[in-house]
Amino acid sequence: MTARKPARTAPSSSPAAGAPRTAPARTAPARKTAPATAARTARAEPSRPRRGGTRTARPLDGADRGRLLAGEHHAPHGLLGAHPVRGGTGVRVLRPYARSVTVLAKGVRVPLHDEGDGFFAALLPADTPLEYRLLIDYPDASVETHDPYRFLPALGELDLHLIGEGRHEELWTALGARTMEHQGVTGTRFTVWAPNARGVRVAGDFNHWDGTAYPMRSLGSSGVWELFLPGVGEGALYKFDVCRPDGSHTLRADPMARRAEVPPANASVVTASHHVWQDQEWMAHRGDVPAHRAPMSVYEVHLPSWRPGLGYRQLAAQLPAYVRALGFTHVELMPVAEHPFGGSWGYQVTGFYAPTSRLGSPDDFRFLVDSLHRAGVGVIVDWVPAHFPRDDWALAEFDGRPLYEHPDPKRAAHPDWGTLEFDYGRREVRNFLVSNATYWCEEFHVDGLRVDAVASMLYLDYSREDGQWTPNEHGGRENPDAVSFLQEMNATVYRRSPGVVTIAEESTAWDGVTRATDLGGLGFGLKWNMGWMHDSLEYMTKEPVHRKYHHDEMTFSMVYAYSENYILPISHDEVVHGKRALVSKMPGDWWQQRAGHRAYLGFMWAHPGKQLLFMGQEFAQGAEWSEGHGPDWWLLDPSYAAESDHRGVRALVGDLNRVYAETPALWQLDTVPEGFAWVDGGAAEDNVFAFLRHDAHGSPLLAVSNFSPVVRHGYRLGVPEVPGDRVAWAEVLNTDDARYGGGGVRNTGPLKPEPVPAHGRSTSVAPTLPPLATVWLRPV
Structure with a gap:
């Protein structure tokens, strides 16, 4: 539109943008509304010229007039705009608050007749060009614009x-x-x-x-x-x-x-993208190796609080370099889709297609993803198709009836979060969500979707008591509509976006979460191993003297390790709401807590499965995370603590990632039994766990964790015979290294295998095990 004068003031000063507003009553006395009887008489008479040569158009039917004014008409283009009629072209415009409206066309300037209530109309000569504009005069402004009602539908x-x-x-x-x-x-x-x-x-x-x-x-x-x-x-x-x-x-x-x-x-x-992508090389090669056979260590980030006050573009100047320096292969962003309540951390979404404007524009978010890719870091985003909030300006009963939510109130209400569940059985709703998944992958080049709260979607009785849910048609508790939706989503994403991985946060024993859809599975690429997380953290919270009674909590994960393709998650959920930060879960004094923290990370990085670590845990932040202030970065200030304290833990994480990426034995066969073998999984009295990891060529890495606070000298462990000229085992990582804040108990020289049988093997080595530490050894 082209404004010729300052914007009109009717209605008067507008309220805050986006807020519901009530327009002032129109000044109806300034216009006259033709009574119904007069309208009927006018319809029976031929149109006749008016002042200045303008002829009146046939008046609107009273019912149509009322429906247009009430916003209830389904076909306004049939009544407004220009239409051929007997004797010429009828033009009708609805412009409340206007004093006059004039049609402007090539060689034609025709004022329209005021019909009252904002309607203006006239009968134009038949040869009037239909590519016309409207000149609209308001009490204090004039606007020239095209008539929206002269256009054909713009949707095919x-x-x-x-x-x-x-x-x-x-x-x-x-x-x-x-x-x-x-x-x-x-x-x-x-x-x-x-x-x-x-x-x-x-x-x-x-x-x-x-x-x-x-x-x-x-x-x-x-x-x-x-x-x-x-x-x-x-x-x-x-x-x-x-x-x-x-x-x-x-x-x-x-x-x-x-x-x-x-x-x-x-x-x-209203928005449009103008970002020019520069990640072509990344996009071309991100799918070269499937995620479950590639190294993947993930740094989970809550963008608004990682560095509070930074927008997407400012984050792009800091986050990629930080993540790359630590050696993480991916970041996982807690939900970035628009959400009204920041305290939900993004998990109560109202704008499924809009990156949150708190941190900038959609193109600013594209710039961040682009920057991460150019730094060699993949991007996973949390995606929340399980539920949505009840805000009365968003999706809930969008058009006056349940639309996105299930029509059965018991099925629609999410019992835990006071939100609404999607109706996965409705094809348009399923399309809304499936398309949304592909949208993030294609429009923003994200490399993965971590799907939140999958279990709440799969089970009809999730968090519901007897009588609060209805069984499916087979009498079961499974939700077949949700299963179908998840299968369709996964199949569509993998077909359209090669190299993207989908990840399920699924906390039950549902069979086939990461099985292909054509084999009856849900079709995810990876699944969070919630069982490993709960069991291992339960073990680590025990005093070392009591750990022998909980030994199987650290070994049980290998019973089901190959039932799915797993990620080992130490996520934001484990460091909030009184659960304590990871280092604070450890028993003992501060030195023992940090030692336990480091030993646990060494165990985690060696265990089958990919790794995920929430921000702040990479430098042993002692306080729980708060979205209000984010990580305690001041702990890394040299003026606060010795280099071996929090900065030492961060250095360990960097070395864990570096050695991990360089050692295919730690990731290449994560999802098959050939990649793992226990050396000693039963040393409960010693609080020791020793196992081998193998790559596709059989090259091993020996990981040994000593979760007791005593040094164990000459701890004999059976090792396989290694072919070739590699005749000794060398320490490649030790979480007790003094650089990390440990006591410096090391195996400084090569450990030559001895012909002493141990653990079912004919040869063995006898390393020294530092207290509360994990050691990795590799043949040299």
């Missing part, structure tokens, strides 16, 4: 067909707000799925949040409503004014919005 039949089938894999290109050129005019196409609505209008800062002038048209049985608004471009704020089945109105953010206002404001924002 194929899009509508795919939406109706629930198979539109690029739904974000069809629904929402998209800037475009349509019929030679630049503007924004607005589309929204609201099948139960009686009418939908577009309201935004471009019309003072009064959608009366912008009713959308229904595109048939698809349930989609559409309107192309010329002149509306990037940065415009908008919502949908939805008329519910009962005639009431609700102002809703766009479910498909690709950008949102900074909370607590909640309007949607």
